[in-house]
Amino acid sequence: MPMEKGSNKETRGLIIIFTGDGKGKTTAALGTALRAVGFNFNVLMIQFVKGKYPYGEHTSAKKLVPNFEIIIKGRGYYKLPGDKIPEEEHKRAAQEGLSLARERMRSGDYHLIILDEINNAIHTSLLPVEEVLDLLKEKPPSLHLILTGRNAHPDLIAKADLVTEMKEIKHPFRGGILAQKGIDF
Ligand code: ATP
Ligand code: MG
Numbered sequence: 001m002p003m004e005k006g007s008n009k010e011t012r013g014l015i016i017i018f019t020g021d022g023k024g025k026t027t028a029a030l031g032t033a034l035r036a037v038g039f040n041f042n043v044l045m046i047q048f049v050k051g052k053y054p055y056g057e058h059t060s061a062k063k064l065v066p067n068f069e070i071i072i073k074g075r076g077y078y079k080l081p082g083d084k085i086p087e088e089e090h091k092r093a094a095q096e097g098l099s100l101a102r103e104r105m106r107s108g109d110y111h112l113i114i115l116d117e118i119n120n121a122i123h124t125s126l127l128p129v130e131e132v133l134d135l136l137k138e139k140p141p142s143l144h145l146i147l148t149g150r151n152a153h154p155d156l157i158a159k160a161d162l163v164t165e166m167k168e169i170k171h172p173f174r175g176g177i178l179a180q181k182g183i184d185f
Contacts, residue, residue, distance in 0.1 A: 011111070011142040014161040019119055019152035022166035023184075029114045029146045030057055036144075037067040041111030044104055046097050048121040048149075049074040049090070053185035073097030074117065078124050094126040102135055105143060112144040119149030119156070129153045 016032075018025040033043040045061075047070065061070040075085045075093045101115055121127045132147075136159050139145055147156060157163050172180075179185055 011144075013139060013141055013143040013145065015136060015139070015159055016144065016146045017119070017152050017157060017160045017163040018146065018148045018166065019150060019157075019163065020165035020167050021150055022168035023171060024166045025148040025150075026057075026116055028164070028166075029116060029148050032144075032146060033068055033112060033114060036112045037064050039111075040067060042066070042109055043068045043112045043114070044110050045070045045114040045116055046101055046104075047072045047074055048094055048097050048115065048117040049076070049078045049124070049126065050117055051077055051185070053179070055185050056182055071097075071100065073100065074121075078120075078126060091126050094121045097121075098127060098131060098135065102138065105135070105138060105140065105145075108140060110143060112146065114146040114148070117149040118147050119152045121149070122153050122156075123149070123151040129155055132156065133159065 018028045029045065033045060036043050045057075045068075050072065058070055058072075061068045073093050073096050075090050077083055078085075078087075078090050097115070097118075101113060104110060105113060118127070118132065122129050122132060132153075133155060136145070136156075147160075152163070
């Protein structure tokens with residue numbers, strides 16, 4: 001039986017942050033997306049600074065058209081080994097991601113918008129935190145917004161309704177085990 005779309009009037013849109021140095025921030029956001037799509041809600045994920053793996057979620061999202069869309073706006077990991085992209089290009093991509101978020105937010109078409117790795121973009125000064133705070137001010141009351149990435153800014157944490165810190169207890173990278181398909185990407 002198809003599930004009915006929930007009434008947006010009853011929805012109290014939350015600002016959610018998944019941060020910390022342990023694994024699970026992006027996957028927690030994807031899990032929430034999967035849950036929302038189950039109610040035929042529309043979900044958009046915009047990815048900021050991000051690696052170049054063939055991420056499984058990009059293929060999965062295509063199977064959930066038209067309810068789930070992932071748009072990549074980052075130019076890869078910023079200032080990490082192998083990054084040959086000029087700083088200005090990283091900044092431009094981050095700004096494009098933010099403009100797109102604003103535009104899609106205003107459309108009123110979404111139940112959930114995920115700004116994946118935006119905390120890293122702010123922490124590495126690709127995006128001014130003030131601009132993200134301005135975006136939060138504009139959030140429609142019924143829209144849920146998830147911000148992921150390490151080192152969430154304290155001013156964003158202050159505005160959030162839900163903040164979870166993933167804390168590393170163990171990570172296989174420490175034992176030299178590389179990223180696993182379907183788990184890490
Ligand atoms: P995931 O996308 O798997 O949910 P994440 O969003 O919490 O992870 P990021 O900081 O975005 O983590 O880093 C992405 C990649 O780095 C993933 O492949 C993840 O396994 C790896 N990673 C996450 N936490 C750690 C850690 N504590 N040490 C080393 N690598 C990590
Ligand atoms: Mg992540």
